[in-house]
Amino acid sequence: MTKPPTFEDLLASTQRSAIHLEMRDGYMESDPSFIAWKAGKRNLPEDNEPERRRWLTWVRQATDRGAVIRRARVFSVPESDYLRFEHHVSDANVRAGEQIAWLPRRRATDIAFPGNDFWVFDNELVLVLHFTGDGESPEDWMELTTDPKIRDLCVSAFEAVWERAIPHSEYRPV
Template sequence: MQSRIPPFDELLGRCRSSAVHLEMRDSYGTNPRLESWKRGRRTNWGDRSSWWRPFHDAIADAVGRGVSVRRARVVSEPVSDYIRWEHYATEGNVIAGEEVRWLPRSRSTDLLLPGNDFWLFDGGLLRIHHFAGDGSLVEDEMRQEGALVRQCASAFEAVWQRAVPHEQYAI
Protein backbone atom coordinates (compact mmCIF):
# COMPACT_ATOMS: atom_id res chain seq x y z
CA MET A 1 0.00 0.00 0.00
CA GLN A 2 1.33 3.41 -1.00
CA SER A 3 1.69 6.14 1.58
CA ARG A 4 -0.22 9.39 1.39
CA ILE A 5 0.37 11.41 -1.77
CA PRO A 6 1.10 15.02 -0.76
CA PRO A 7 -1.05 17.66 -2.44
CA PHE A 8 0.52 19.45 -5.40
CA ASP A 9 0.84 22.78 -3.57
CA GLU A 10 2.72 21.06 -0.74
CA LEU A 11 5.16 19.39 -3.17
CA LEU A 12 5.71 22.64 -5.03
CA GLY A 13 6.05 24.49 -1.72
CA ARG A 14 9.00 22.24 -0.79
CA CYS A 15 10.62 22.71 -4.18
CA ARG A 16 13.96 24.53 -4.22
CA SER A 17 15.05 24.75 -7.85
CA SER A 18 12.80 23.21 -10.50
CA ALA A 19 9.43 21.66 -11.22
CA VAL A 20 8.66 20.25 -14.66
CA HIS A 21 5.42 18.78 -15.94
CA LEU A 22 5.03 16.56 -19.00
CA GLU A 23 1.50 16.15 -20.39
CA MET A 24 0.74 13.80 -23.27
CA ARG A 25 -3.04 13.33 -23.43
CA ASP A 26 -5.44 15.04 -25.82
CA SER A 27 -8.20 15.16 -23.22
CA TYR A 28 -8.42 15.15 -19.46
CA GLY A 29 -12.14 14.64 -19.15
CA THR A 30 -14.42 17.59 -18.62
CA ASN A 31 -14.84 20.31 -16.04
CA PRO A 32 -17.10 23.33 -15.54
CA ARG A 33 -14.55 25.82 -16.94
CA LEU A 34 -14.17 23.78 -20.15
CA GLU A 35 -17.95 23.49 -20.55
CA SER A 36 -18.36 27.22 -19.97
CA TRP A 37 -15.68 27.96 -22.59
CA LYS A 38 -17.47 25.66 -25.07
CA ARG A 39 -20.62 27.78 -24.51
CA GLY A 40 -18.65 30.88 -25.51
CA ARG A 41 -17.59 32.32 -22.15
CA ARG A 42 -14.18 33.94 -22.29
CA THR A 43 -11.90 35.00 -19.47
CA ASN A 44 -11.16 38.64 -18.75
CA TRP A 45 -7.42 38.21 -18.19
CA GLY A 46 -7.28 41.76 -16.87
CA ASP A 47 -9.61 40.85 -13.98
CA ARG A 48 -7.34 38.47 -12.10
CA SER A 49 -9.83 37.97 -9.27
CA SER A 50 -12.24 36.32 -11.73
CA TRP A 51 -9.90 33.50 -12.75
CA TRP A 52 -6.95 33.30 -10.31
CA ARG A 53 -7.01 30.03 -8.34
CA PRO A 54 -4.91 28.48 -5.54
CA PHE A 55 -2.95 26.66 -8.26
CA HIS A 56 -1.81 30.03 -9.63
CA ASP A 57 -0.79 31.11 -6.12
CA ALA A 58 1.37 27.99 -5.78
CA ILE A 59 3.07 28.63 -9.13
CA ALA A 60 3.61 32.35 -8.46
CA ASP A 61 4.98 31.63 -4.96
CA ALA A 62 7.42 29.03 -6.32
CA VAL A 63 8.60 31.28 -9.15
CA GLY A 64 8.97 34.12 -6.64
CA ARG A 65 11.32 31.87 -4.61
CA GLY A 66 13.43 31.27 -7.73
CA VAL A 67 11.95 27.89 -8.73
CA SER A 68 11.86 27.30 -12.49
CA VAL A 69 8.40 25.91 -13.37
CA ARG A 70 8.09 24.46 -16.88
CA ARG A 71 5.33 22.50 -18.60
CA ALA A 72 5.59 20.68 -21.93
CA ARG A 73 2.57 19.29 -23.77
CA VAL A 74 2.66 16.70 -26.54
CA VAL A 75 -0.51 17.13 -28.60
CA SER A 76 -2.16 15.60 -31.65
CA GLU A 77 -2.97 17.86 -34.58
CA PRO A 78 -5.47 18.96 -35.48
CA VAL A 79 -5.99 19.56 -31.78
CA SER A 80 -8.96 18.32 -29.77
CA ASP A 81 -11.49 20.75 -28.30
CA TYR A 82 -9.95 20.05 -24.92
CA ILE A 83 -6.49 21.10 -26.13
CA ARG A 84 -7.97 24.17 -27.84
CA TRP A 85 -9.46 25.20 -24.48
CA GLU A 86 -6.29 24.26 -22.61
CA HIS A 87 -4.24 26.46 -24.94
CA TYR A 88 -6.63 29.33 -24.25
CA ALA A 89 -6.59 28.76 -20.46
CA THR A 90 -2.78 28.48 -20.38
CA GLU A 91 -2.65 32.28 -20.33
CA GLY A 92 -3.31 32.03 -16.58
CA ASN A 93 -0.36 29.65 -16.10
CA VAL A 94 1.91 32.03 -18.01
CA ILE A 95 0.72 35.05 -16.01
CA ALA A 96 1.49 33.09 -12.81
CA GLY A 97 5.07 32.56 -14.04
CA GLU A 98 5.03 29.11 -15.60
CA GLU A 99 6.86 28.52 -18.89
CA VAL A 100 4.82 26.37 -21.30
CA ARG A 101 5.72 24.74 -24.61
CA TRP A 102 3.75 22.63 -27.08
CA LEU A 103 5.05 19.76 -29.23
CA PRO A 104 2.95 18.37 -32.07
CA ARG A 105 2.83 14.59 -31.61
CA SER A 106 3.99 14.12 -35.22
CA ARG A 107 7.33 15.67 -34.21
CA SER A 108 7.82 13.27 -31.28
CA THR A 109 8.00 9.92 -33.10
CA ASP A 110 11.72 9.44 -32.49
CA LEU A 111 11.51 10.41 -28.80
CA LEU A 112 11.29 7.82 -26.04
CA LEU A 113 8.45 9.03 -23.83
CA PRO A 114 7.02 7.52 -20.64
CA GLY A 115 3.53 6.07 -20.68
CA ASN A 116 2.18 8.56 -18.13
CA ASP A 117 2.12 12.28 -17.44
CA PHE A 118 4.23 13.41 -14.51
CA TRP A 119 5.60 16.23 -12.42
CA LEU A 120 9.30 16.08 -11.51
CA PHE A 121 10.31 18.16 -8.49
CA ASP A 122 13.93 19.26 -8.00
CA GLY A 123 15.11 16.57 -10.41
CA GLY A 124 14.52 13.82 -7.87
CA LEU A 125 10.87 13.29 -6.92
CA LEU A 126 8.27 12.11 -9.46
CA ARG A 127 4.53 12.48 -9.09
CA ILE A 128 3.16 10.21 -11.81
CA HIS A 129 -0.46 10.61 -12.96
CA HIS A 130 -2.52 7.57 -13.96
CA PHE A 131 -5.58 8.41 -16.06
CA ALA A 132 -8.58 6.39 -17.21
CA GLY A 133 -9.48 6.19 -20.89
CA ASP A 134 -12.02 8.98 -20.47
CA GLY A 135 -9.30 11.32 -19.16
CA SER A 136 -10.31 11.23 -15.52
CA LEU A 137 -7.56 10.86 -12.94
CA VAL A 138 -7.41 7.36 -11.43
CA GLU A 139 -4.54 7.92 -9.01
CA ASP A 140 -1.16 9.52 -8.50
CA GLU A 141 1.99 7.67 -7.59
CA MET A 142 5.20 8.98 -6.03
CA ARG A 143 8.54 7.54 -7.19
CA GLN A 144 12.20 8.37 -6.57
CA GLU A 145 14.23 5.57 -8.18
CA GLY A 146 17.25 7.10 -9.86
CA ALA A 147 16.95 5.33 -13.20
CA LEU A 148 13.25 6.18 -13.53
CA VAL A 149 13.82 9.80 -12.52
CA ARG A 150 16.64 10.12 -15.09
CA GLN A 151 14.48 8.59 -17.84
CA CYS A 152 11.59 10.98 -17.12
CA ALA A 153 13.92 13.98 -16.84
CA SER A 154 15.54 13.06 -20.15
CA ALA A 155 12.14 12.63 -21.84
CA PHE A 156 10.98 16.01 -20.57
CA GLU A 157 14.13 17.78 -21.76
CA ALA A 158 13.90 16.13 -25.21
CA VAL A 159 10.32 17.38 -25.58
CA TRP A 160 11.21 20.81 -24.18
CA GLN A 161 14.07 21.33 -26.64
CA ARG A 162 11.86 20.50 -29.62
CA ALA A 163 8.62 22.13 -28.47
CA VAL A 164 7.21 25.51 -29.49
CA PRO A 165 6.90 28.26 -26.85
CA HIS A 166 3.29 28.93 -25.86
CA GLU A 167 3.15 32.41 -27.39
CA GLN A 168 4.32 31.02 -30.76
CA TYR A 169 2.12 27.93 -30.90
CA ALA A 170 -0.94 28.83 -32.97
CA ILE A 171 -4.13 26.84 -32.65
Protein backbone atom coordinates in the same frame (compact mmCIF):
# COMPACT_ATOMS: atom_id res chain seq x y z
CA MET B 1 0.50 6.02 8.77
CA THR B 2 1.83 9.19 7.14
CA LYS B 3 -0.58 11.09 4.94
CA PRO B 4 0.79 11.40 1.38
CA PRO B 5 1.66 14.94 0.28
CA THR B 6 -0.85 16.87 -1.78
CA PHE B 7 0.17 18.43 -5.05
CA GLU B 8 0.15 21.80 -3.29
CA ASP B 9 2.60 20.39 -0.71
CA LEU B 10 4.91 19.09 -3.44
CA LEU B 11 5.02 22.39 -5.30
CA ALA B 12 5.38 24.34 -2.05
CA SER B 13 8.47 22.30 -1.16
CA THR B 14 10.07 22.76 -4.59
CA GLN B 15 13.19 24.89 -4.39
CA ARG B 16 14.81 24.78 -7.84
CA SER B 17 12.58 23.33 -10.52
CA ALA B 18 9.42 21.52 -11.46
CA ILE B 19 8.91 20.03 -14.91
CA HIS B 20 5.66 18.60 -16.20
CA LEU B 21 4.99 16.58 -19.35
CA GLU B 22 1.45 16.13 -20.64
CA MET B 23 0.86 13.64 -23.44
CA ARG B 24 -2.93 13.20 -23.60
CA ASP B 25 -5.29 15.01 -25.95
CA GLY B 26 -7.92 15.42 -23.27
CA TYR B 27 -8.29 15.63 -19.51
CA MET B 28 -11.21 15.95 -17.13
CA GLU B 29 -13.79 16.95 -19.72
CA SER B 30 -16.29 17.23 -16.85
CA ASP B 31 -14.38 20.34 -15.66
CA PRO B 32 -16.90 23.21 -15.37
CA SER B 33 -14.37 25.67 -16.84
CA PHE B 34 -13.96 23.48 -19.93
CA ILE B 35 -17.73 23.11 -20.29
CA ALA B 36 -18.14 26.91 -20.03
CA TRP B 37 -15.36 27.44 -22.59
CA LYS B 38 -17.05 25.04 -25.03
CA ALA B 39 -20.25 27.08 -24.57
CA GLY B 40 -18.35 30.20 -25.68
CA LYS B 41 -17.63 31.74 -22.28
CA ARG B 42 -14.08 33.07 -22.34
CA ASN B 43 -11.82 34.82 -19.83
CA LEU B 44 -13.89 33.91 -16.80
CA PRO B 45 -12.55 34.94 -13.38
CA GLU B 46 -12.26 31.26 -12.37
CA ASP B 47 -9.80 30.79 -15.24
CA ASN B 48 -7.67 33.88 -14.70
CA GLU B 49 -7.77 35.12 -11.12
CA PRO B 50 -5.40 33.58 -8.54
CA GLU B 51 -8.05 33.97 -5.83
CA ARG B 52 -10.37 31.69 -7.85
CA ARG B 53 -7.78 29.42 -9.49
CA ARG B 54 -5.41 28.16 -6.80
CA TRP B 55 -2.90 26.84 -9.33
CA LEU B 56 -1.95 30.41 -10.27
CA THR B 57 -1.17 31.25 -6.65
CA TRP B 58 0.93 28.11 -6.20
CA VAL B 59 2.93 28.88 -9.35
CA ARG B 60 3.55 32.48 -8.31
CA GLN B 61 4.69 31.39 -4.83
CA ALA B 62 7.12 28.84 -6.31
CA THR B 63 8.54 31.20 -8.93
CA ASP B 64 8.87 33.98 -6.35
CA ARG B 65 11.10 31.54 -4.37
CA GLY B 66 13.23 31.15 -7.49
CA ALA B 67 11.89 27.81 -8.72
CA VAL B 68 11.55 27.42 -12.47
CA ILE B 69 8.32 25.73 -13.54
CA ARG B 70 8.13 24.33 -17.05
CA ARG B 71 5.26 22.45 -18.70
CA ALA B 72 5.47 20.78 -22.11
CA ARG B 73 2.55 19.35 -24.03
CA VAL B 74 2.76 16.69 -26.72
CA PHE B 75 -0.47 16.61 -28.71
CA SER B 76 -2.23 15.56 -31.90
CA VAL B 77 -3.08 17.97 -34.72
CA PRO B 78 -5.67 19.17 -35.28
CA GLU B 79 -6.00 19.79 -31.56
CA SER B 80 -8.88 18.43 -29.53
CA ASP B 81 -11.32 20.90 -28.02
CA TYR B 82 -9.69 20.25 -24.67
CA LEU B 83 -6.22 21.20 -25.98
CA ARG B 84 -7.62 24.41 -27.49
CA PHE B 85 -9.16 25.15 -24.08
CA GLU B 86 -5.81 24.47 -22.37
CA HIS B 87 -4.07 26.83 -24.77
CA HIS B 88 -6.58 29.55 -23.92
CA VAL B 89 -6.27 29.23 -20.12
CA SER B 90 -2.48 28.84 -20.32
CA ASP B 91 -2.08 32.58 -20.82
CA ALA B 92 -2.90 32.99 -17.11
CA ASN B 93 -0.36 30.28 -16.22
CA VAL B 94 2.35 32.14 -18.11
CA ARG B 95 1.44 35.42 -16.41
CA ALA B 96 1.81 33.58 -13.06
CA GLY B 97 5.36 32.54 -14.00
CA GLU B 98 5.00 29.11 -15.60
CA GLN B 99 6.86 28.43 -18.84
CA ILE B 100 4.85 26.40 -21.35
CA ALA B 101 5.78 24.85 -24.69
CA TRP B 102 3.86 22.84 -27.28
CA LEU B 103 5.08 19.95 -29.44
CA PRO B 104 2.91 18.39 -32.15
CA ARG B 105 3.01 14.60 -31.76
CA ARG B 106 4.34 14.11 -35.31
CA ARG B 107 7.56 15.86 -34.23
CA ALA B 108 8.01 13.49 -31.26
CA THR B 109 8.19 10.09 -32.95
CA ASP B 110 11.83 9.48 -32.04
CA ILE B 111 11.51 10.45 -28.35
CA ALA B 112 11.41 7.67 -25.73
CA PHE B 113 8.48 8.45 -23.42
CA PRO B 114 7.34 7.00 -20.10
CA GLY B 115 3.85 5.52 -20.20
CA ASN B 116 2.23 8.32 -18.19
CA ASP B 117 2.20 12.05 -17.70
CA PHE B 118 4.47 13.17 -14.87
CA TRP B 119 6.03 15.91 -12.80
CA VAL B 120 9.66 15.94 -11.61
CA PHE B 121 10.43 18.16 -8.61
CA ASP B 122 13.97 19.44 -8.04
CA ASN B 123 15.26 16.70 -10.35
CA GLU B 124 14.67 14.16 -7.57
CA LEU B 125 11.06 13.29 -6.89
CA VAL B 126 8.79 12.02 -9.68
CA LEU B 127 5.04 12.29 -9.50
CA VAL B 128 3.50 9.86 -12.00
CA LEU B 129 -0.06 10.74 -12.99
CA HIS B 130 -2.59 8.03 -13.84
CA PHE B 131 -5.80 8.92 -15.70
CA THR B 132 -8.80 6.90 -16.77
CA GLY B 133 -9.44 6.38 -20.47
CA ASP B 134 -11.69 9.43 -20.56
CA GLY B 135 -9.13 11.66 -18.84
CA GLU B 136 -10.59 11.68 -15.36
CA SER B 137 -8.52 11.23 -12.19
CA PRO B 138 -9.19 7.98 -10.32
CA GLU B 139 -8.82 7.90 -6.54
CA ASP B 140 -5.24 6.58 -6.76
CA TRP B 141 -4.14 8.82 -9.62
CA MET B 142 -0.88 10.08 -8.06
CA GLU B 143 2.17 7.84 -7.59
CA LEU B 144 5.41 9.16 -6.08
CA THR B 145 8.81 7.64 -6.75
CA THR B 146 12.49 8.45 -6.40
CA ASP B 147 13.53 5.53 -8.63
CA PRO B 148 16.52 6.92 -10.57
CA LYS B 149 15.63 4.97 -13.75
CA ILE B 150 12.15 6.47 -13.83
CA ARG B 151 13.48 9.92 -13.00
CA ASP B 152 16.12 9.73 -15.72
CA LEU B 153 13.59 8.60 -18.35
CA CYS B 154 11.18 11.37 -17.36
CA VAL B 155 13.83 14.09 -17.38
CA SER B 156 15.27 12.86 -20.67
CA ALA B 157 11.84 12.78 -22.33
CA PHE B 158 10.93 16.20 -21.02
CA GLU B 159 14.19 17.82 -22.13
CA ALA B 160 13.92 16.24 -25.61
CA VAL B 161 10.41 17.65 -25.95
CA TRP B 162 11.39 21.06 -24.55
CA GLU B 163 14.32 21.35 -26.96
CA ARG B 164 12.07 21.13 -30.05
CA ALA B 165 8.78 22.46 -28.70
CA ILE B 166 7.17 25.76 -29.66
CA PRO B 167 6.97 28.38 -26.88
CA HIS B 168 3.44 29.18 -25.76
CA SER B 169 3.72 32.79 -27.00
CA GLU B 170 4.41 31.50 -30.53
CA TYR B 171 2.02 28.55 -30.77
CA ARG B 172 -1.47 28.98 -32.20
CA PRO B 173 -3.85 26.01 -32.36
CA VAL B 174 -5.03 25.00 -35.83
